[in-house]
Amino acid sequence: MVTQAAVLAGLGTSLPAKVLDNDEIIARLDTTDEWIRTRTGIRERRVAVSGESTVDLATVAGREALAGGMADALVLATSTPDQLCPASAPQVAARLGLGTAPALDVNAVCSGFVYALATASGLIAGGIAERVLVIGADVFTSLIDPEDRTTVTIFGDGAGAVLLRAGSPDEPGAIGPFDLHSEGELAELLWVEAGGARNRRSENPADYFLTMQGQAVFRHACARMAESSRAVVERAGWMVGDVDRFVGHQANIRILQATAKQLGLPADAVVANIDRVGNTSAASIPLALADAVADGSLVPGHRVLLSAFGAGLTWGSTVLTWPGL
Numbered sequence: 001m002v003t004q005a006a007v008l009a010g011l012g013t014s015l016p017a018k019v020l021d022n023d024e025i026i027a028r029l030d031t032t033d034e035w036i037r038t039r040t041g042i043r044e045r046r047v048a049v050s051g052e053s054t055v056d057l058a059t060v061a062g063r064e065a066l067a068g069g070m071a072d073a074l075v076l077a078t079s080t081p082d083q084l085c086p087a088s089a090p091q092v093a094a095r096l097g098l099g100t101a102p103a104l105d106v107n108a109v110c111s112g113f114v115y116a117l118a119t120a121s122g123l124i125a126g127g128i129a130e131r132v133l134v135i136g137a138d139v140f141t142s143l144i145d146p147e148d149r150t151t152v153t154i155f156g157d158g159a160g161a162v163l164l165r166a167g168s169p170d171e172p173g174a175i176g177p178f179d180l181h182s183e184g185e186l187a188e189l190l191w192v193e194a195g196g197a198r199n200r201r202s203e204n205p206a207d208y209f210l211t212m213q214g215q216a217v218f219r220h221a222c223a224r225m226a227e228s229s230r231a232v233v234e235r236a237g238w239m240v241g242d243v244d245r246f247v248g249h250q251a252n253i254r255i256l257q258a259t260a261k262q263l264g265l266p267a268d269a270v271v272a273n274i275d276r277v278g279n280t281s282a283a284s285i286p287l288a289l290a291d292a293v294a295d296g297s298l299v300p301g302h303r304v305l306l307s308a309f310g311a312g313l314t315w316g317s318t319v320l321t322w323p324g325l
Contacts (some may be wrong), residue, residue, distance in 0.1 A: 010163030012064025041253025045156030045278025077112030110310025156278030160286025173323030
């Protein structure tokens with residue numbers, strides 16, 4: 001019996017209307033446009049306003065990916081749920097009219113979308129669902145200290161979604177194989193100290209904001225994404241040279257470029273929209289895919305490598321041949 005594959009069948013996005021450009025950050029923090037651009041590649045990012053939540057953004061992106069159709073399961077990748085309890089996915093499913101379809105959150109931070117794709121693929125391969133909506137959505141600015149130039153310059157908010165349907169492993173759009181990893185011993189490189197069960201209430205307000213050891217994260221991100229990318233390309237029976245487009249998590253333009261260089265990929269294979277939206281955590285890969293489709297740099301038949309690295313530490317990769325949507 002041939003195992004059913006998860007096949008890409010829809011794509012949707014949602015970004016807050018508010019634009020936060022470098023000039024606005026420079027006006028209140030000790031930094032420059034040159035410093036921000038040379039270290040991150042970002043000139044502007046989208047940020048949620050008061051009352052605009054992860055569930056709101058996820059619902060808009062999910063509805064666009066469904067394009068009038070339905071799904072019988074939903075997987076939401078997010079590390080900024082609207083509440084600590086319950087998960088946000090059931091609320092999104094309810095807003096989308098999915099009835100009593102199973103819905104769950106996956107928290108792998110910036111690797112969340114790849115992890116969610118793997119989860120959804122398992123639901124389809126196991127015969128649990130025929131059509132799974134996968135959404136990556138984060139209002140990551142809710143975790144950022146507005147006075148910390150290291151993080152405030154990087155992160156933005158947004159949501160991206162794909163609809164997966166059951167299909168054949170050899171047809172365009174089939175997702176997989178996957179390569180997934182974690183390394184919890186290094187969690188403190190990127191984390192929020194307070195707010196969880198271990199430290200529910202802290203007297204130090206800074207404990208509720210993300211802290212990041214930037215240089216260490218950079219080194220691990222480049223090495224791990226390159227290792228994972230090589231592994232998944234080999235499992236797919238490809239050569240690295242077969243990859244037409246590399247869509248990495250949009251964390252930092254230098255990470256994308258350094259990873260591509262380690263893999264031996266040409267510069268024009270790298271898909272990047274970080275200059276316009278910043279690091280949107282779990283939303284970054286589907287947002288980048290949608291922008292590449294819109295500008296014509298991603299077309300049917302392209303062999304696409306997806307790879308992400310994030311807090312946890314977590315990282316992972318997968319591949320697909322881009323379909324005609």
